[in-house]
Amino acid sequence: MTVAIFVPRDAAALALGAEKVAKAITQEIAARGLDAKVVRNGSRGMFWLEPLVEVRNGHGRVAYGPVKASDVKGLFDAGFLTGGDHPLCLGLTKDIPFLRQQTRLTFSRCGVTDPLSLDDYRQYQGLKGLEKALSMAPAEVVKEVTDSGLRGRGGAGFPTGIKWKTVLDAADPQKYIVCNADEGDSATFADRMIMEGDPFVLIEGMIIAGVATGATKGYVYIRSEYPHAIETMTEAVEIARVAGILGPSVMGSAHAFDMEIRSGAGAYVCGEETSLLNSLEGKRGIVRAKPPLPALKGFLGRPTVVNNVISLASVPVIMDRGAAFYRDFGMGRSRGTIPIQIAGNVKYGGLYETAFGLSLGEIVDHIGGGTASGRPVKAVQVGGPLGAYFPRALFDTPFDYEAFAARDGLIGHAGITVFDDTVDMLKQARFAMEFCAIESCGKCTPCRIGSTRGVETADKIAQGVEPEKNKALLADLCNTMKFGSLCALGGFTPYPVMSAMNHFPEDFAPTPFIEAAE
Amino acid sequence: MNMRISAGEFTERSLQIIGDLKHLEGPMLPILHAIQAEFGYVPEEVKPIIASELNLSRAEVHGVVTFYHDLREHPAGRHVLKLCRAEACQSMGSDRIADRVRELFGIDFHQTTLDGAVTLEPVYCLGLCACAPAAMLDGEVYGRVDEHCLDEIITEVRR
Numbered sequence: 027m028t029v030a031i032f033v034p035r036d037a038a039a040l041a042l043g044a045e046k047v048a049k050a051i052t053q054e055i056a057a058r059g060l061d062a063k064v065v066r067n068g069s070r071g072m073f074w075l076e077p078l079v080e081v082r083n084g085h086g087r088v089a090y091g092p093v094k095a096s097d098v099k100g101l102f103d104a105g106f107l108t109g110g111d112h113p114l115c116l117g118l119t120k121d122i123p124f125l126r127q128q129t130r131l132t133f134s135r136c137g138v139t140d141p142l143s144l145d146d147y148r149q150y151q152g153l154k155g156l157e158k159a160l161s162m163a164p165a166e167v168v169k170e171v172t173d174s175g176l177r178g179r180g181g182a183g184f185p186t187g188i189k190w191k192t193v194l195d196a197a198d199p200q201k202y203i204v205c206n207a208d209e210g211d212s213a214t215f216a217d218r219m220i221m222e223g224d225p226f227v228l229i230e231g232m233i234i235a236g237v238a239t240g241a242t243k244g245y246v247y248i249r250s251e252y253p254h255a256i257e258t259m260t261e262a263v264e265i266a267r268v269a270g271i272l273g274p275s276v277m278g279s280a281h282a283f284d285m286e287i288r289s290g291a292g293a294y295v296c297g298e299e300t301s302l303l304n305s306l307e308g309k310r311g312i313v314r315a316k317p318p319l320p321a322l323k324g325f326l327g328r329p330t331v332v333n334n335v336i337s338l339a340s341v342p343v344i345m346d347r348g349a350a351f352y353r354d355f356g357m358g359r360s361r362g363t364i365p366i367q368i369a370g371n372v373k374y375g376g377l378y379e380t381a382f383g384l385s386l387g388e389i390v391d392h393i394g395g396g397t398a399s400g401r402p403v404k405a406v407q408v409g410g411p412l413g414a415y416f417p418r419a420l421f422d423t424p425f426d427y428e429a430f431a432a433r434d435g436l437i438g439h440a441g442i443t444v445f446d447d448t449v450d451m452l453k454q455a456r457f458a459m460e461f462c463a464i465e466s467c468g469k470c471t472p473c474r475i476g477s478t479r480g481v482e483t484a485d486k487i488a489q490g491v492e493p494e495k496n497k498a499l500l501a502d503l504c505n506t507m508k509f510g511s512l513c514a515l516g517g518f519t520p521y522p523v524m525s526a527m528n529h530f531p532e533d534f535a536p537t538p539f540i541e542a543a544e
Numbered sequence: 545m546n547m548r549i550s551a552g553e554f555t556e557r558s559l560q561i562i563g564d565l566k567h568l569e570g571p572m573l574p575i576l577h578a579i580q581a582e583f584g585y586v587p588e589e590v591k592p593i594i595a596s597e598l599n600l601s602r603a604e605v606h607g608v609v610t611f612y613h614d615l616r617e618h619p620a621g622r623h624v625l626k627l628c629r630a631e632a633c634q635s636m637g638s639d640r641i642a643d644r645v646r647e648l649f650g651i652d653f654h655q656t657t658l659d660g661a662v663t664l665e666p667v668y669c670l671g672l673c674a675c676a677p678a679a680m681l682d683g684e685v686y687g688r689v690d691e692h693c694l695d696e697i698i699t700e701v702r703r
Contacts, residue, residue, distance in 0.1 A: 375673075
């Protein structure tokens with residue numbers, strides 16, 4: 027039997043040398059005349075082990091990592107095709123604790139299958155959710171999604187089913203499904219991983235959304251910083267079209283649905299849904315005032331579902347296993363699972379899908395293993411550049427939309443950046459304002475002007491110019507931006523700034539207080 | 545405009561690109577991406593052509609081109625090096641890497657070396673946040689960028 031050797035094609039694995047490893051393995055197979063083939067899978071999401079090479083033999087999949095091209099010859103010499111021992115051997119992939127302890131629903135296939143193999147997709151429960159949706163009335167599909175408790179995974183946490191119902195109830199001959207794949211938040215890569223590692227699940231989720239709401243056309247707006255995701259999604263759409271999954275008759279049904287992949291052009295604000303719609307229409311990515319809601323007047327003025335990648339990619343499993351199955355995971359009003367992305371200065375960085383409810387401390391210290399530098403964790407930023415910085419004192423906060431809001435934070439797209447004790451929180455607060463100034467669309471004054479004034483004020487604090495007065499000014503400015511901005515860019519920039527100032531006042535003192543390293 | 549092609553040829557190629565894409569819903573960004581892929585940037589001369597083909601004003605086209613960080617109004621160097629400057633990369637020392645790169649090339653962000661070899665650009669997140677700091681050279685991604693990795697990038701650029 028041909029032995030399958032899995033080498034990820036995920037961008038992060040490529041960034042760590044997976045291409046060279048794949049090439050070296052292919053050469054060794056040829057040189058030794060072995061009965062083996064290389065399969066390019068997605069990533070399992072354990073980036074300290076990438077490139078993670080897996081060998082599938084009679085007992086399951088055995089993992090080796092991190093593998094460098096120069097290790098390949100040695101691996102073959104050690105007989106890794108037949109489970110031979112080697113210092114890089116990690117045992118069975120499914121038994122690696124980081125993976126074993128997860129609840130992988132949305133990411134069940136990511137890293138397991140060949141992303142562009144429809145056979146693999148079907149073999150691992152793919153298309154079952156869509157088959158079920160096609161046998162139901164649209165309103166029943168919407169009800170199933172509503173009952174699952176799924177909330178928008180892009181950050182806002184709006185109930186997905188309610189959004190869908192608004193579009194279903196809107197009478198218009200043309201409706202759209204727009205997938206927001208403008209994943210611009212630092213520390214997030216869940217969208218990228220699913221698009222590169224299991225693109226069909228997103229396609230399936232979008233078709234179900236179309237079936238449920240009566241939309242016949244879908245767009246995936248992918249940020250240009252993700253060329254690999256754009257390439258994989260484009261190929262996957264073509265494959266799905268040829269297979270009759272997309273097109274005038276979805277899997278032989280009476281429903282029509284087709285979709286296109288569109289590339290962004292490097293504007294962070296286009297992750298805001300109305301700005302994204304303007305960009306998709308070919309305009310400047312300026313935020314629109316709401317109402318009207320995109321669900322009623324969205325793309326080209328038509329009723330439009332705008333959902334994040336993970337929201338849509340979670341729908342197939344909900345339809346397949348049922349609303350109750352999904353709803354049983356989680357806590358409070360945060361139901362189901364969330365792919366937490368642990369990043370930055372962290373020992374075990376990666377994607378960890380689990381039910382809502384783990385404490386921040388469990389995630390950072392136990393799952394993430396603390397910092398990569400080995401120094402103490404000083405702060406973690408949760409929710410990207412618009413998320414709050416949390417000190418260790420708040421590490422008991424459970425990972426839940428409401429619990430984070432109660433502590434003046436947000437979970438956003440569930441990315442966590444870990445910082446060690448060398449971080450200067452005044453510098454981070456200044457950066458939050460600087461980033462807002464760079465990326466502001468310019469439509470509203472608090473965001474456009476406030477961010478620039480924020481940078482200047484932070485600089486004055488750093489220079490020791492009337493620090494008390496300027497700290498009060500910065501807080502006042504944050505208040506204006508929070509309540510006066512049109513969208514989350516200006517409105518949420520105060521979160522990192524105020525949390526840095528409130529939780530780490532020592533970094534905002536005129537003469538920085540330097541703590542001893544030990 | 546690229547001096548190696550005539551004005552007539554330039555117009556013809558632009559019209560071809562626009563013609564291929566104008567049937568799309570919201571064709572502007574796909575057209576601008578295709579123009580940039582063809583010419584390396586979005587030349588001033590193409591704006592009135594797009595405006596006329598899409599029935600827009602020149603100001604509207606200009607507004608779109610200048611809004612997006614990706615769209616260039618001037619040609620870039622032979623290579624484009626993007627360094628991630630966002631928080632996850634900052635936590636792993638990306639500022640030091642940026643200082644080193646600026647020193648090595650003698651340019652700042654948004655600038656091109658005098659020999660036209662490389663343009664340096666900031667990028668706010670490549671989604672490689674668990675293997676920071678990250679960089680992208682002509683679409684190729686690099687993670688855990690350190691001195692050794694920079695050497696590799698510089699060799700590639702100087703080739």
